[in-house]
Amino acid sequence: MPQPGATSRILVTGGAGFIGSHFVRSLFSGAYPGLAGSRVTVLDKLTYAGNPANLDPVRDQPGFAFVEGDITDAGLVDSLLADHDAVVHFAAESHVDRSITGAADFVVTNVVGTQTLLDAAHRREIGPFVHVSTDEVYGSIAEGSWPETDPLAPNSPYSASKASSDLIALAYHRTHGLDVRVTRCSNNYGPYQFPEKVIPLFITNLLDGGKVPLYGDGLNIRDWLHVDDHCQGIALVLEKGRAGEVYNIGGGTEITNKELTDRLLSACGATWDSVDYVEDRKGHDRRYSVDWRKINAELGYEPRHDFESGLAETVAWYRDNRAWWEPLKQRAGLA
Structure with a gap:
């Protein structure tokens, strides 16, 4: 399968949201030299949290395209992946409070949507497939920090839906050999956050x-993580991460x-x-803390x-x- 490089064609799901749009803007600004020259297609449903204005700075960039659509639309996803060789999957319902009052959208988007993308990626032999997740899948930790090997113990409907999507993504690697790489970040902050x-x-x-x-x-x-540091970590995983691996990304x-x-x-x-x-x-988790020594040692990640x-x-x-x-x-x- 193709590796990211000057001729990569990257599908970015949820790219009109807070973190996804920062990744896209940074890529086109030259922040990720290993991805220079890549074509990028953003697929976004434009729910309440998706904002087309987040992408205005890159809208006229050569190699940028935007598609309004749903990751659960199997036909659309399959047709898009026919013309791409890598996926960075940000698209998700992500607000814990909303998941408590109504979990259905979280299960449909985060679980079924991820499975729909993975199915298409498997058919089209796409890779790498970077699945962007959260430290909330680990639950709550009284002391110390979670390594990537800790069991998942989510407590909210949101974190349970993300844990489910993590497991499905990793299952596609183990079952089909799909080049899936999972990232789990701590709490993000920065400009353009809903x-x-x-x-x-x-x-x-x-x-x-x-x-x-x-x-x-x-x-x-x-643990607070600037969105720019998070996206730097994602870019490193896309460029140099190992298939089937999980990488925690923390802010320190x-x-x-x-x-x-x-x-x-x-x-x-x-x-x-x-x-x-x-x-x-x-179900308010008391403390989150990820151990990000793995991504530091393997890929050189360091919060800036x-x-x-x-x-x-x-x-x-x-x-x-x-x-x-x-x-x-x-x-x-x-x-």
Whole structure:
């Protein structure tokens, strides 16, 4: 099967979303020399979280194409993969709270959609197939960090759907020899993130002088990963990763939600009077922490963005780009 290189034709699913669009913009900006000259087709359903404006900076690039469509559409997926030799699969329903109130879309998109892509990739002998997943599939960890060999123990419908898709993807490697490579990242942040996720939700609410909700005692711990570092890791896995392997991608900054809230209040010039303590989320995992020594040792991955400056730059981006996020919040009923 072809390896990524100057003549690669890459299908990027979910490429109009937060992480996928960053990957595409970075690729065309020359951030991934090993992928220089690649043709890229973005396949995106443009659900509430998919925004065509995220791709405006690359829309006129030679080699870029956009297709609006659903990864569960077997005919469409098969026809697209006939003209590609690699897949980077970002497309997913990803908001935990939404999965708690309604899990059906998560199962259809994350499980059935992934299986539909894998079927077509197998028929068309496509590879590599990079399946982008999450550390939430591991569950919750009181101390230490998860290596890639730890068993999966998801607690939310969202993380269960992603764990299911991970297992199906790896099964296609073991059964059919498909060149599948799985990445599992910690919590992402950065510009262009849909404002239902905690960091952009808090920033945009605070910039508007509003309140922010803090779940439970606020002591849940997350490892924060800048989207640019995450996409750097994905590019390395696409270029040099091994078939059938899982690679954790972490950011190296573990803080409680309460500490995160304090930093955002300070950055936005607000006080704790802006915080509403709310009932804890059902099945709220207490702590996430991935061991990313494998991708560091094998592929040379290293986070380049320290959290303090990365968060300050993110706050500044939302402050300067109201025209991007205000319509999104209004349409999603978040305003």
